[in-house]
Amino acid sequence: ELKVEQNPLFLSMQEGKNYTIYCNYSTTSDRLYWYRQDPGKSLESLFVLLSNGAVKQEGRLMASLDTKARLSTLHITAAVHDLSATYFCAVGSNFGNEKLTFGTGTRLTIIP
């Protein structure tokens, strides 16, 4: 059974600081997704990582994938308040027609 774990579960940090969220998964997969969820809202897609060594960046967020270590990271650079949300990683296969297994989520609070 595929298990996806995220660390930390909760994170409170000051604006301007850097931090990394970790996503470990238990079985081989070549598709790793990161999503953002604001309170009361659905999921917003952030990144799709498709191969070992993949790195993608959007604004202050950067995601990477190490399929050999079964590890993905989401790095936050110089955090701003607008980044406060819950972040989920998810593991799947076969674009479009795939079951996603979600991580536990990381609730991020950025303090001004």
Next chain:
Amino acid sequence: GAVVSQHPSWVICKSGTSVKIECRSLDFQATTMFWYRQFPKQSLMLMATSNEGSKATYEQGVEKDKFLINHASLTLSTLTVTSAHPEDSSFYICSAGRTGRGAQPQHFGDGTRLSIL
């Protein structure tokens, strides 16, 4: 714009009522759609895979007679929570993605918040 539309956004109803939630793919055909459930402050849990023209595949522990799924067309899947009770209160989210040529990752609906009194 949204490529997966979910309706309604929020439902409040009395215990014992059956509630239907619709999930539509707006500009593509989806042979498969997925239904997730999310309790407050928790992650998303896959409930079932909705297959066009055939029976849904339910995850372990999900009652198929309680959560009826119908996928009668390539653009519409419905989830009916039958005889809902307060413990069924949750956030329900559907997803669908393009398959075949031009396949893309799944898009998620906006979710339906179900509150059973």
